[in-house]
Structures are given as C-alpha cells and as structure tokens.
Amino acid sequence: MSTPEFPEEEHEQVAGNGLLHRRLFLSQGAALLSAGSLGLMTARPAAAQALDPWLLTPGLALSGYGERSPFEADVARTVLPVAGTTGSGASRTPLESLEGIITPNGLFFERHHAGIPEIDPERHQLLIHGLVERPLVFSMEALSRYPMESRIQFLECSGNSRPNLASTPPQESCGFLHGTVSCSEWTGIPLSILLDEAGVSSEASWLLAEGADAAAMTRSVPLAKAMDDALIALYQNGERIRPSNGYPMRLFLPGYEGNACIKWLRRIKLTSGPQMTREETSKYTDLQRDGRSLQFTFDMDVKSVITSPSFGLALNGPGLYQISGIAWTGAGRIRRVEVSADGGQTWAEAALSDPVLPKALTRFRMAWRYDGGAATIVSRATDEAGNVQPLRSDFMAANGPQVSYHNNSTQAWAIDSDGAVSNVYV
Numbered sequence: 253m254s255t256p257e258f259p260e261e262e263h264e265q266v267a268g269n270g271l272l273h274r275r276l277f278l279s280q281g282a283a284l285l286s287a288g289s290l291g292l293m294t295a296r297p298a299a300a301q302a303l304d305p306w307l308l309t310p311g312l313a314l315s316g317y318g319e320r321s322p323f324e325a326d327v328a329r330t331v332l333p334v335a336g337t338t339g340s341g342a343s344r345t346p347l348e349s350l351e352g353i354i355t356p357n358g359l360f361f362e363r364h365h366a367g368i369p370e371i372d373p374e375r376h377q378l379l380i381h382g383l384v385e386r387p388l389v390f391s392m393e394a395l396s397r398y399p400m401e402s403r404i405q406f407l408e409c410s411g412n413s414r415p416n417l418a419s420t421p422p423q424e425s426c427g428f429l430h431g432t433v434s435c436s437e438w439t440g441i442p443l444s445i446l447l448d449e450a451g452v453s454s455e456a457s458w459l460l461a462e463g464a465d466a467a468a469m470t471r472s473v474p475l476a477k478a479m480d481d482a483l484i485a486l487y488q489n490g491e492r493i494r495p496s497n498g499y500p501m502r503l504f505l506p507g508y509e510g511n512a513c514i515k516w517l518r519r520i521k522l523t524s525g526p527q528m529t530r531e532e533t534s535k536y537t538d539l540q541r542d543g544r545s546l547q548f549t550f551d552m553d554v555k556s557v558i559t560s561p562s563f564g565l566a567l568n569g570p571g572l573y574q575i576s577g578i579a580w581t582g583a584g585r586i587r588r589v590e591v592s593a594d595g596g597q598t599w600a601e602a603a604l605s606d607p608v609l610p611k612a613l614t615r616f617r618m619a620w621r622y623d624g625g626a627a628t629i630v631s632r633a634t635d636e637a638g639n640v641q642p643l644r645s646d647f648m649a650a651n652g653p654q655v656s657y658h659n660n661s662t663q664a665w666a667i668d669s670d671g672a673v674s675n676v677y678v
C-alpha cells in the first residue's frame with residue numbers, strides 16, 4: 253500500500269536481511285502498522301468471544317499496596333549471591349521482559365557488598381564535614397524541607413556485561429548478561445545545595461562518601477561532579493527508595509559507574525584529594541595489558557542492546573517483527589542507534605522512541621521482515637559526544653583478555669531456521 257504521506261519505498265528494506273525504514277515507528281508509520289497495511293498482522297479473523305469466569309463473578313478485594321498479575325510471576329531478577337552469603341552479590345533486571353525506559357522498582361538491579369541494612373529513618377542522619385566552614389548533620393525531616401528535583405536517569409554497574417568477556421558466548425538471557433543497568437525517576441536534593449550551606453573551603457577538591465551498610469562502602473568523588481549534577485536521592489519512581497537501593501537516601505551521580513553511587517549514605521567528607529579506598533584501588537580499577545591500571549574511570553560509555561528478540565524469546569515463523577532495545581551513555585543523550593540483521597555487514601538506523609533524555613535509557617525500535625532463515629541481529633549506539641559503541645571483536649582487541657569492567661561492546665543474537673535465539677560473538 254502507498255499513501256502520499258507514506259510512499260511505498262519508505263517501508264521497503266533499508267539494510268540486508270529485511271530491516272525496514274525507521275519511519276515505520278515514527279508518527280504516521282505506527283498508525284499504518286496498526287492498520288495492517290503491510291499485510292503483516294498476525295491476528296485471526298473475528299469470532300465470538302468466550303464467557304470466561306472473570307466475566308461472571310465479582311473480582312478481588314481492594315488493597316493498600318498493589319501487586320502485579322500472578323501471570324507475570326516469571327518476570328523476575330536473576331539472583332547471584334556471593335558464595336556463602338545471602339545478602340551480598342547482585343541481582344539483574346530481566347531486560348528481555350520489559351518495555352519503555354523505566355525499570356519497575358521491584359525489578360531494579362541490586363548490588364550489595366554486605367547485604368541490605370534495615371535502616372530506621374528516624375535514626376538515620378547525613379553528616380557533612382571535613383574541609384567545610386560549618387560541619388552539618390541532616391535528619392530526614394530536615395532534608396525534606398530542601399528544594400527537590402526529579403530526573404529520569406540510568407544506573408549501571410561497571411561490571412555489567414562481564415559474562416560476555418568469556419571466550420565462548422554464554423547462553424543466557426539478555427537480563428542475565430546485561431541486567432545490571434536499570435533506569436528510574438530519581439527525586440532528591442541537589443548535593444550542591446547542601447555543600448553550599450556547609451561552605452566548601454577553597455582547599456577542597458574531592459569528597460569521600462560513606463554508606464551505612466556493614467561494608468561501610470566508601471568512594472572518592474571529584475568535587476566538580478558533586479557541584480554539577482549529584483543528587484541526594486530520596487525517591488525512586490515516586491515512592492521512597494527501596495531498602496535494596498539505598499533507603500532512606502543514596503548518592504546518585506548521573507552517568508557515573510554504579511559503585512560510586514553510595515547507598516544508605518551517612519557521611520560526606522570534603523577532602524583535598526581522593527582517599528584511595530578499597531573500592532578504588534583493589535576493586536573498580538581497570539587493569540591494562542601492560543599490567544598498570546586505570547583508576548577513577550567513572551564515566552559509563554555509550555552502549556546498547558537488543559532486548560527483543562533475544563536469548564529465550566524464539567521467533568514464531570517468518571513475518572514482520574519488532575526489534576526493540578535500549579541504549580544509554582554517561583556522556584548525555586543518545587544520538588543514533590543502528591541495527592544490523594546480517595551480523596554487522598549492513599546497518600540501518602532505528603527509530604528512537606520519545607523521550608530521549610540525557611543519561612537515561614533510550615528505547616529504540618526497528619521493523620524487521622524476517623524471512624524465516626538464519627540471521628544475526630546486533631545494535632550499535634552513537635551518543636551526542638560522537639562516541640560510537642565498539643563491536644565486541646574490536647573491544648576485545650583494543651582492551652585485551654584481562655579486561656574486567658566497563659564492557660560496552662555490542663551484543664549479537666543469532667536466529668536459527670527454527671527461530672531459536674542464541675548469544676554469538678561478532
């Protein structure tokens with residue numbers, strides 16, 4: 253079908269193996285898709301609908317705090333405790349089961365070094381001291397009077413995507429491989445307001461942030477970042493931050509590696525330099541080929557992953573499919589995501605779904621006419637600073653086999669002629 257607004261050639265193939273023009277996912281394009289104009293719909297002709305039991309009796313009672321459908325119970329984080337512990341380790345967001353850009357609070361990834369402290373907000377305080385004119389201590393009640401801001405931003409562990417550093421591709425879900433990234437609306441007080449009140453001395457150039465967990469996690473943060481966009485986050489997607497994500501408050505450093513975003517924040521000390529804590533010396537440093545390590549590699553790099561189709565989500569025969577995925581960068585906004593269906597030989601630009609926000613997950617979509625044969629799909633993001641996500645093969649060649657953190661390389665999924673999806677390296 254062809255209309256003046258949407259000529260035939262524009263939903264024709266724009267790259268190898270059936271990738272269609274991104275216009276299909278922009279304004280009138282979506283309307284045409286839903287009208288079935290491409291002969292792609294999988295719905296069956298209408299017939300009388302069954303009188304299911306829920307039509308015949310009143311439903312369940314009201315409740316004080318909602319729950320999702322029991323039919324969604326399989327949508328869950330993959331939980332990987334550190335051996336011999338229950339509360340330490342990581343749990344990963346099931347990216348393959350989610351849409352849009354917001355991670356539901358119950359599925360936000362978790363990374364704890366000494367379990368989740370059960371903090372009484374009446375007793376919790378934030379101390380600001382060190383190189384300041386007036387050391388200050390804030391109760392939760394005091395903090396609630398300060399001006400707040402809300403921002404939608406991602407959080408990613410620098411160890412995310414480590415499974416794909418293995419020499420053979422692990423056959424695991426998208427969330428298992430890449431699910432220590434999540435995205436929330438965070439609400440809290442800009443740290444700069446509290447630092448201004450304490451009066452930062454001219455010798456201060458860093459700060460030390462400390463958590464109230466049994467690991468007493470501490471990280472050094474440049475003062476410039478603290479004054480720029482650091483947030484003392486109190487709310488996550490509208491409700492108080494969950495215990496697992498830092499209740500009653502966490503330091504949130506947009507675009508920085510997750511480890512620096514100290515949860516259960518209890519103390520900020522202004523200092524004249526970094527403090528060389530455990531988490532910035534023996535851990536969270538990047539070992540190079542020559543045996544030296546990079547320190548304070550805070551910024552998370554440009555990255556993307558196709559969440560659907562992905563491992564465990566088989567295709568049901570030839571036809572039109574929606575490729576959907578997420579892209580993000582610590583540098584600001586995502587500018588472009590390209591998708592290939594032939595393992596990186598040819599690429600086409602995906603549609604970016606609004607909103608495209610700085611330091612947030614960005615949803616991309618692409619229409620794909622799958623011919624039922626073998627295909628390898630892969631995505632590649634570019635950010636507004638011009639950084640391009642590297643192919644896995646280039647990333648490994650550039651960094652060496654000892655690389656452990658900050659894997660932002662591409663994820664490829666191979667589809668075999670049965671429609672089954674597997675993890676492959678390209």
Ligand SMILES: Nc1nc2c(c(=O)[nH]1)N[C@H]1C(S)=C(S)[C@@H](COP(=O)(O)O)O[C@H]1N2
Nearest residue numbers: 361362363364365409463469497510511515
């Ligand atoms: N106090 C404290 N803060 C912490 C941690 C911790 O164990 N203790 N883990 C860090 C790491 S490694 C990451 S990736 C993020 C994880 O945040 P989340 O659990 O809210 O996803 O918190 C960081 N802040």
Ligand SMILES: [Mo]
Nearest residue numbers: 409410510511
């Ligand atoms: Mo982390």
